[in-house]
Amino acid sequence: MKLVNSMQKLIYCIVSLLISVSAYAHLGTLVGTVYDQSTNLPLRGVTVQLTGSGKAMLTNELGQYRFDGLVASPYKVELSHVGYKSQVINASIIDDQITTVKTLLATSSVDLSEVVVSSQRPHDQQLISSLDIxxxxxxxxxEILRLVPGLFIGQHAGGGKAEQIFLRGFDLDHGTDIRLTVDGMPVNMVSHAHGQGYADLHFVIPELVEGVDFKKGPYTTDKGNLATAGWVDFRTRTGxxxxxxxxxxxxxNTYRAVAGLDLLGQKGRAKNQSAYLASEYSYSNSYFDNPQHFKRLNVVGKYHGHVSDHTNxxxxxxxxxxxxxxSGQIPDRAIESGVTDWFGSIDPTEGGETSRTxxxxxxxxxxxxxxxIKNQFFYANYNFExxxxxxxxxxxxxxxxxxxxxxxxNLFGYNGSYAxxxxxxxxxxxxxxxxxxRQDITHGTELSHTRNRVEILNQIQLGNVNEINAALYADELVQISSRFTVNAGVRVxxxxxxxxxxxxxxSATPAGTIKxxxxxxxSPKLNFYYTFNPQFQLYLNTGKGFHSNDARVVTAQNGPLRRTGEILPGGYGSDLGIIIKPFPKLLFNAAAWYLWLAQEFVYVGDEGVVEPSGRSRRAGIDLSVRYQLTKTLYADIDLNTxxxxxxxxxxxxxxxxxxxVFTSTGGLxxxxxxGLSGSLRYRYMANRPANEDNTIVAKGYFVTDMQVNYARHGGAKRNYTVGLSVQNLLNTRWKETQFATESRLKGEAAPVxxxxxxxxxxxxxRLSLTYFW
Structure with missing residues (x-):
């Protein structure tokens, strides 16, 4: 009898499913595309909601959205995007037909009440960064890197060398455990002459940055090497x-000139095409006693268009x-004894030169x-000294x-996906x-002992690196209900x-030996999101990430990494977080996090390199708050322990x-x-240990910056913008980068x-003038 009842229930379920599928086949479909009104280029990440239906989604890379299985009826479609004026359009759905609509969104002032905590693709939403940009x-x-909440940087060389990065209890050196990309193209250099993961972002012109996508922790399937503390992808303007x-x-003596030329104009926009050429030149002697003679040149060209109706x-x-x-680093005792002053130098012949195409x-x-279907091919030629x-x-x-x-x-590679x-x-x-x-091929990776920047006294290391990283991954995002979403993935x-x-x-290892x-x-990933309503979301992220080690270390015969098998040490992390909008103008994002790393890197000051050490663990709390005080005034604060x-x-x-151990940024x-705009901002880093037993302390700092702009309206466009930016408004004396290093000054009997x-x-x-046409 039980068997008969079970069979009856199974048959009933199958029949019900077939009936629902049959009914579904006769329903209608709504397909739409959203464009930026000023450029006529597609907008991704626009929130699209069908009023009263409980259905919502985000536009894809081509600005498209699609709702299937709609009952024949008139619908109201709500479209919203940060920095754009919301729209409501009407669409009539007919059985067995596809209704197509096109919408243009115009830019407007930011209104936090329009920010929606999305239950659709919550793993990809970028609420904080879309507001901040x-x-x-x-x-x-x-300022490019500082857009990531809780990320701090330190400049060693006044703008020439890649910044030192700090995030989530990591001294990341120049990028050992954070994956940086620009338009999907890698920035980090593996097995770099200066250190693993060296990431120089100075080839990016700041005025061309359109968006910043990031996630802290190793929870994203398509992000591989170095993405343990997190990853950041900078998106430059399409047009x-x-x-x-x-x-x-x-x-x-600081000067800078930037220009961007729209090559296609209105004719290109009519065909959904864009092309531009931009260039930047900078010069500064900086604030050091020894003039820096800093020079930088950037040239960028970009084209965007349709290969076919379905391909961009x-x-x-x-x-x-x-x-x-x-000017390099200065020991405390050199200041105290009068050997040099605060902005002086011990070795004034330090410096460098770098290029990237x-x-x-x-x-x-x-x-x-x-x-x-996404396909990306990239190539870079890079030089560093x-x-x-x-x-x-x-x-x-x-x-x-x-x-x-x-x-x-020479660096080249491919990224491809099918969804x-x-x-x-x-x-x-x-x-x-x-x-x-990805494949990196270096020629003449060198570490040498030199004098006065002109004479080579001894070559310590010299060799060629050829490193390949190939990966496959699978990612599943399941919207189980209108509230509950699960994301699971694995990469190899x-x-x-x-x-x-x-x-x-x-004699056993002659020159030219290849190892x-x-x-x-x-690396598995598993993430859960529960959206109670458009104002409250709870999430749990878990996953494994890793960072590769320098090829010169992992190939060393019987080296420590070869013996332990830790060529690719893993990192295991979890985030338990909430996103809340208790009021229309107030947004909270808080997370308690944990990260265990199989191998730590330790900076060795007397060698100027990083070396692998043992296991580590980190835990902390991140809090970000964004609040719109008035129609024109906004406040933000980030607290990170x-x-x-x-x-x-x-x-x-x-x-x-x-x-x-504790950092905070914020401002108005x-x-x-x-036409009047501006900001007043601070950043604070607390005291932190400079060595393992905390007997040497790196002193914290509190620094404020200010920016004021006035843009003149000229018809539908603003003809020019005048700006004033001030770094360190209160003229605080602070130490930007600090190391506990053993050194000896000339004439000293013993090292300190x-x-x-x-x-x-x-x-x-700095004063700036920008003219538009």
Whole structure:
């Protein structure tokens, strides 16, 4: 009897399913595309809601959205996007037919009441960054990275060298555990002459940054190597709504000129095409006693258009060159004894030169069945030469300890994915399959002992790196109900590291010896999102990430990494967080997080390199608040705590040097309809240990910046903008980068270990004039 009842229930379920599918087949479909009114280019990430139906989604890369299975009826479609005027349009659905609509959104002032906590694709939503990029326009290259809440930077060389990065209890050096990309193209350089993951973003012109996507932690399937503390993707503008030219002049003989030329104009917009050419030149002597003679040149060209009705093509080419002198790090005792002053130098011959040329091709196809195919091919030619002196006369009391780090690199690769979407009732799922390939080939990766930046005294390392990273991944995003979403994914990465040593170590390992090492790693991800309503979302992110190690280390015969198999040490993390809008003008995002890392990196000051150490764990709390005080005034604050510890050291000796324990940023932003805008901002980093036992402390700082702009209206456009930006408004004396380093000054009998620092920017004002046409 039980068997009969079970069979009856099964038959009933099958019949009900067939009836529902049959009924579904006779329903209608709504397909729409959303464009930016000023550029006529598609807008991605627009929130689209069907009033009263409980259905909502975000537009894809082509600005498209699609609702299937709609009952024949008139509908109201609500469209909203941060920085754009919301619209409500009417659409009539007819059985067995596809209704197509096109919408143009016009830019407007930011209104937090229009921000929706989305239950659709919550794993991809960027509420905080989409607000910040609209309210805090980027005015210099340092501000690019500071758009990530809780991310701090330190400049070693006044603008020439890549910044030192701090995030979530990490001293990331120049990028060891954070993955940086620009339009999907990698920025980090693996097995770099200066350090693993070295990420120089100075080839990006700040005025061309359109958006910043980021996620803290190792929770995103298509982000692989180095994405343990998190990842950041900077999106540059697809097109210009108008041409512009900008001039800046500031203290310390600082000059900058930027121009962007819209090549196709209205004729291109009519065909949904765009092309522009932009260039930047900067010069500054900076605030150091020894003139920096900093020079930077950027040139960028970009084209976006349709290869077919369903395929967009974006081509980007750029070239970048920079050269500078810098004053290096100063030990505390040199200031106290009068050897040099705060902005002085121990070795004034330090400096560097770098260049990078990029080509990036991106193809996005959306098929009639709403399948999304992405293909990206990229290439970069990169050159780097840096002269540093961290220990002065510790090793060589006659010639000094200056070193040269140099390399020539070719980097090329591919990113591809195929995504399909399916629906059944309220349940929908998106399946994404992806493949990635990257190969780095360097020539003459060098570490040498030098004198006065002109004489090579001894070559310490010299060789060629050939490193391959190939990956496959699968990602499933399941919308189980209108409130509950699950994201699960897994990726497999394969590395082949090869190093050709051009220096003879011994008769057993002559010059030209090639060594190889291979390893694969599997990285699973599992994320949950529950959206109670458009004002409240709870989420749990979990996942495994990893960072690769330098090829020169992993290929060393019987080296420590070869013995332990830790060529690709993993990191395991979790975030438990909430997004809340208790009031229409108030947005909270808070998360408690944990990250366990199989291998830590430790900075070794006397060598100027990083070396692998043991296991570590970090835990903390992140809080971001965005509040619209009035129609034109906005406030924001970010609070970040961390408790970083080494797991392989005994108590009292287990601090992680330079890892931040508490940071905060915040400020006020003003945007009026009369052309006046500006901001007043602060950043604070608390004291933190500079060595393992906390006997040497890196002092914290509190610095404020200000920006004021006035834009003149000229008909429908603003003809020009006048701006004043001030870094370190209160002229605080602060140490931007700090290290506990053992060094010896000329004439000293014994070395001393203490804080060595690079002074932070003093009061620094700049005026700018931007003209549009």
């Amino acid at each position: 609209k309210l805090r326009p980027i005015v210099n290259s340092q 210009l709504d108008r041409s512009f030219a900008k001039l800046e002049i500031g203290q310390f 093509l974006t081509l980007t080419g750029s070239t970048f060159w920079s050269k500078w002198n810098h 990029n080509f990036n091709a991106q193809l996005v196809t959306v098929t009639p069945r709403n399948h999304i 840096l002269y540093s002196n961290f220990t002065f006369f510790l090793k060589d009391s006659i010639n000094g300890d200056q070193i040269r780090q140099k390399e020539h690199r 399909t979407q399916a629906n059944l009732g309220q349940t929908s799922w998106t399946t994404t399959l992806g493949a990635q390939y 990465d394969y590395f082949r590291s090869q190093y050709e040593d051009l220096l003879a170590v011994s 190889r090492a291979t390893q694969a790693v599997v 961390a408790n970083p510890r080494s797991l392989d050291a005994e108590a009292g000796q287990n601090r992680l040097p330079l890892a931040p 932003s003003l945007q009026t309809p009369y 270990e203490e804080i060595h620092f690079t002074p932070g920017t003093p009061f620094f004002a």
